[in-house]
Amino acid sequence: MATPExxxxxxxxxGVIGGIIAGFAIxxxxxxxxxxxxxxxxxxALFGVSIGVSRSMSKGLSKELRKKAGYDGLVxxxxxxxxxxxxxxxxxxQPPILR
Structure with missing residues (x-):
């Protein structure tokens, strides 16, 4: 059973993985x-993946904790x-600073 932490x-x-991917993609x-x-x-896309994973991780938790786990960690x-x-x-x- 997963904990909210x-x-x-x-x-x-x-979020870190998504930032790295976006940094390379742009x-x-x-x-x-x-x-x-x-x-x-x-x-x-990655937040959608995280919602699906968090729902599967929180199967054994109470209804209140499952609802909170859906968007916990958004910020x-x-x-x-x-x-x-x-x-x-x-x-x-970044252009080279020293030449």
């Missing part, structure tokens, strides 16, 4: 709208997604 940290890990040639669309599509998911997307994108596309 495991679901929370699973969602944090998926190219400097893309315009702003395309970049935002790619980042949002990756985040929504850290979004935060980690954005942070790692920016870090990976910057690391990949």
């Amino acid at each position: 495991k679901i929370y940290f699973m969602r944090v890990a998926l 190219a400097p040639e893309f315009d702003h709208g395309t970049s935002v669309g790619i980042a949002l599509a990756i985040a929504v 850290p998911f979004i935060f980690m997604n954005i942070v790692f997307m920016v870090l990976v994108y910057t690391a990949l596309h």
